[in-house]
Amino acid sequence: MPGSHLKFVRTLDFGVLDGLGMRAAAEIRAAEDALIAFAEQQAKRDALHVKTKNEIAAKYNQQDRLGGAA
Amino acid sequence: MTDHPMEYRDWLIRQQQQDHIRQRFEALFTKDEDHAAAATQGIEDLAYHAAQEAAAAYDHVEESLTDVITQTRSLRAQIQSGSVPEKDARTLLADLRKQHAKLVAKIAPTKTKHDSAQADLKDPAAKRDALIARFPALRR
Numbered sequence: 001m002p003g004s005h006l007k008f009v010r011t012l013d014f015g016v017l018d019g020l021g022m023r024a025a026a027e028i029r030a031a032e033d034a035l036i037a038f039a040e041q042q043a044k045r046d047a048l049h050v051k052t053k054n055e056i057a058a059k060y061n062q063q064d065r066l067g068g069a070a
Numbered sequence: 071m072t073d074h075p076m077e078y079r080d081w082l083i084r085q086q087q088q089d090h091i092r093q094r095f096e097a098l099f100t101k102d103e104d105h106a107a108a109a110t111q112g113i114e115d116l117a118y119h120a121a122q123e124a125a126a127a128y129d130h131v132e133e134s135l136t137d138v139i140t141q142t143r144s145l146r147a148q149i150q151s152g153s154v155p156e157k158d159a160r161t162l163l164a165d166l167r168k169q170h171a172k173l174v175a176k177i178a179p180t181k182t183k184h185d186s187a188q189a190d191l192k193d194p195a196a197k198r199d200a201l202i203a204r205f206p207a208l209r210r
Contacts, residue, residue: 009118009121012181014128014181017135020132023135025170027138027142027146028138030146031142034150035159038150038152038156
């Protein structure tokens, strides 16, 4: 009988899937932003570390030279 | 007088011929009707299975997208805390992006399948007529 199966078929709301897709895309972008921010922060920290190390090395080298001269 | 038996015989023959034609016609008509009903039922069964497949695909996409969201949130927390190496984080993010693209690409075809199945289930005879119009060889 036509339509006899219809009552057994779920009506699907594809708006839910579209919403989930957009949410997932937003989460991925947020994670990418976090990764970029973390990488930038890490690079700044590394640069600062190298700069500090060089400054300290330069300072001690200067002291050594001064001490040697004395 | 001699004409009468002849006419009667002709009349009988004509009657028999007409009966025969009517019987053949009815047989054909019943056969066609049965065929049409079977075709309609077949279309309805196919539409039902297509609707079931669309529902299964819908559930899979829904569940998988939820997984992608959960994994991405977890990864972001790990990135922010510095507990995951940058290279690994990039690989994981690329994988999540791929999964997301694959899943999103499934939404439109699943919706088309679902809508088509619903339409066929509501009016399988219309689908049968459309198929016959498209492929006249299906007509019996």
